[in-house]
Amino acid sequence: xxxxxxxxxxxxxxxxxxxxxxxxxxxxxxxxxxxxxxxxxxxxxxxxxxxxxxxxxxxxxxxxxxxxxxxxxxxxxxxxxxxxxxxxxxxxxxxxxxxxxxxxxxxxxxxxxxxxxxxxxxxxxxxxxxxxxxxxxxxxxxxxxxxxxxxxxxxxxxxxxxxxxxxxxxxxxxxxxxxxxxxxxxxxxxxxxxxxxxxxxxxxxxxxxxxxxxxxxxxxxxxxxxxxxxxxxxxxxxxxxxxxxxxxxxxxxxxxxxxxxxxxxxxxx
Amino acid sequence: xxxxxxxxxxxxxxxxxxxxxxxxxxxxxxxxxxxxxxxxxxxxxxxxxxxxxxxxxxxxxxxxxxxxxxxxxxxxxxxxxxxxxxxxxxxxxxxxxxxxxxxxxxxxxxxxxxxxxxxxxxxxxxxxxxxxxxxxxxxxxxxxxxxxxxxxxxxxxxxxxxxxxxxxxxxxxxxxxxxxxxxxxxxxxxxxxxxxxxxxxxxxxxxxxxxxxxxxxxxxxxxxxxxxxxxxxxxxxxxxxxxxxxxxxxxxxxxxxxxxxxxxxxxxx
DNA sequence: CCCAATTTGTTCGTATGTATA
DNA sequence: TTATACATACGAACAAATTGG
Numbered sequence: 001x002x003x004x005x006x007x008x009x010x011x012x013x014x015x016x017x018x019x020x021x022x023x024x025x026x027x028x029x030x031x032x033x034x035x036x037x038x039x040x041x042x043x044x045x046x047x048x049x050x051x052x053x054x055x056x057x058x059x060x061x062x063x064x065x066x067x068x069x070x071x072x073x074x075x076x077x078x079x080x081x082x083x084x085x086x087x088x089x090x091x092x093x094x095x096x097x098x099x100x101x102x103x104x105x106x107x108x109x110x111x112x113x114x115x116x117x118x119x120x121x122x123x124x125x126x127x128x129x130x131x132x133x134x135x136x137x138x139x140x141x142x143x144x145x146x147x148x149x150x151x152x153x154x155x156x157x158x159x160x161x162x163x164x165x166x167x168x169x170x171x172x173x174x175x176x177x178x179x180x181x182x183x184x185x186x187x188x189x190x191x192x193x194x195x196x197x198x199x200x201x202x203x204x205x206x207x208x209x210x211x212x213x214x215x216x217x218x219x220x221x222x223x224x225x226x227x228x229x230x231x232x233x234x235x236x237x238x239x240x241x242x243x244x245x246x247x248x249x250x251x252x253x254x255x256x257x258x259x260x261x262x263x264x265x266x267x268x269x
Numbered sequence: 270x271x272x273x274x275x276x277x278x279x280x281x282x283x284x285x286x287x288x289x290x291x292x293x294x295x296x297x298x299x300x301x302x303x304x305x306x307x308x309x310x311x312x313x314x315x316x317x318x319x320x321x322x323x324x325x326x327x328x329x330x331x332x333x334x335x336x337x338x339x340x341x342x343x344x345x346x347x348x349x350x351x352x353x354x355x356x357x358x359x360x361x362x363x364x365x366x367x368x369x370x371x372x373x374x375x376x377x378x379x380x381x382x383x384x385x386x387x388x389x390x391x392x393x394x395x396x397x398x399x400x401x402x403x404x405x406x407x408x409x410x411x412x413x414x415x416x417x418x419x420x421x422x423x424x425x426x427x428x429x430x431x432x433x434x435x436x437x438x439x440x441x442x443x444x445x446x447x448x449x450x451x452x453x454x455x456x457x458x459x460x461x462x463x464x465x466x467x468x469x470x471x472x473x474x475x476x477x478x479x480x481x482x483x484x485x486x487x488x489x490x491x492x493x494x495x496x497x498x499x500x501x502x503x504x505x506x507x508x509x510x511x512x513x514x515x516x517x518x519x520x521x522x523x524x525x526x527x528x529x530x531x532x533x534x535x536x537x538x
Numbered sequence: 539c540c541c542a543a544t545t546t547g548t549t550c551g552t553a554t555g556t557a558t559a
Numbered sequence: 560t561t562a563t564a565c566a567t568a569c570g571a572a573c574a575a576a577t578t579g580g
Contacts, residue, residue, distance in 0.1 A: 082532075083532075106531060107531060109529075202532070203530070203531060203532035204530075204531040204532075205528070205529070205530050205531065206528065206529040206530075206531065207526035207527070207528050207529075208477065208499065208522075208526060208527040208528075208529065209499065209522030209523075209525075209526050209527065210479035210480075210497040210498050210499040210520075210522050211479070211497050211522075212497050228479040228480050228481050228497035228498070229479050229497070230477065230478065230479040230499065233526075251479075253477075253478030253479050253480075254478075256478075257476035257477060257478055258476070258477040258478065259474065259475065259476050259477075260378075260474070260475040260476075260477065260529050261472070261473075261474050261475075262375060262376060262472060262473040262474065262475065263351075263352075263471070263472035263473075
């Protein structure tokens with residue numbers, strides 16, 4: 001108890017603990033662990049705890065929040081299941097980042113007939129500032145005509161064009177996004193959202209249908225117009241289910257499949 | 270402690286506890302809660318604990334297995350996440366059954382443009398005993414030529430034909446399945462698997478692509494041949510990832526979408 | 539309608555094991 | 560090796576939902 005602590009480490013602990021205040025004041029009827037979850041979520045959402053940052057150790061964090069370690073663990077368990085946090089035994093608990101692996105497994109669903117999955121090579125076709133049409137506006141929960149950025153990509157797998165993407169982003173959330181910045185990003189586009197705009201994509205919902213390829217996408221995918229292709233509309237969401245991206249993907253499924261696993265993501269028997 | 274217990278209730282508790290033996294003998298290096306999970310899983314898989322049956326109360330079950338309540342809860346937590354068990358506060362913990370709701374939310378992904386989801390009306394088109402072709406054999410992890418049952422259905426939504434299904438089942442797992450029994454089932458087909466053959470579908474994986482409708486399915490869906498349709502290949506699995514059903518669905522997506530949520534199924538705050 | 543018994547849900551605290559730096 | 564972090568396991572108490580008398 002009465003050991004001599006270096007002043008530096010006291011300061012460091014205090015600093016990492018700073019974003020978290022006790023939740024004793026809260027007197028809602030929600031369970032304590034939910035309140036703890038909310039407190040953590042808010043710290044992450046506000047940017048007080050940016051992606052990649054390690055949370056304080058369980059014992060310290062529990063003390064800071066004014067709950068027991070078990071209760072804190074319950075809260076963290078749920079945030080891990082939500083892909084908001086990542087735990088590593090012996091290292092710590094970290095705010096999740098958009099690694100290429102995560103992108104591949106959570107958000108990219110196109111793979112070869114043989115089941116091989118591969119990070120696509122992305123070619124930018126166009127970058128435009130536009131006004132939202134009705135469809136995109138409704139998907140993004142904004143009014144039609146609001147300023148937006150429209151991005152067109154072709155995704156190549158094993159050198160062949162397989163997916164044509166048209167992304168629509170609310171300009172209000174992506175201030176300062178330029179074509180240059182988009183071209184020069186090192187990782188996936190969701191990593192760019194996170195690092196440059198503080199937007200973390202947590203969930204998405206997709207609606208797929210089969211249509212005949214129109215001339216524009218047919219050319220992009222080097223197909224005959226009228227070829228059956230899959231059209232996937234994605235709404236990507238961040239904290240609080242707020243939509244941040246609307247995407248229309250057109251997939252040439254002559255050599256690839258759109259895969260969907262119907263189980264829990266956590267996995268593990 | 271020394272209250273008088275009715276003999277009947279002692280017998281009842283003993284009976285519900287019978288399927289579970291202590292796991293103290295196990296000396297694997299897996300965590301205790303995993304061993305407990307395995308023990309529960311085996312009891313369920315063997316049919317000692319059939320679907321719908323309530324597990325013994327946590328305290329009793331923990332004692333029977335020789336672990337603490339907390340450890341048992343950890344095991345049950347995972348089985349709930351796996352859709353193997355269902356908990357209800359104040360009532361008990363039950364072996365999951367295939368309700369219509371579960372079917373709709375976990376295994377049926379077609380919904381109207383407006384997002385409305387509806388239990389389809391199923392019309393049986395054909396019921397045949399066949400030999401497995403290469404594709405179905407590989408999907409079911411059996412040898413080509415093995416005996417099987419092939420079922421063809423048309424699914425109607427709001428009175429219109431929307432999905433054409435071709436199911437292939439290994440005859441070895443569905444002994445005694447007849448067309449009459451299939452026609453007269455009260456619920457979903459997965460409920461029939463469970464009630465009549467002791468097969469619980471836990472997971473499935475689907476691979477989708479867009480193709481031009483062939484003459485056969487075009488007629489079934491009242492479409493012009495060549496219309497773009499979605500083709501979905503499903504492999505449904507039971508415990509231990511053993512495949513039990515191969516299904517080729519063809520979907521008319523002119524008024525409906527195939528939906529896919531990219532998040533965790535458990536949901537929550 | 540309320541009461542009492544039963545069952546899961548939440549919260550606490552502590553001790554020990556295991557992976558990492 | 561040592562210190563730190565998360566992982567596992569135990570036990571106890573009370574809260575909340577359900578059921579049946």
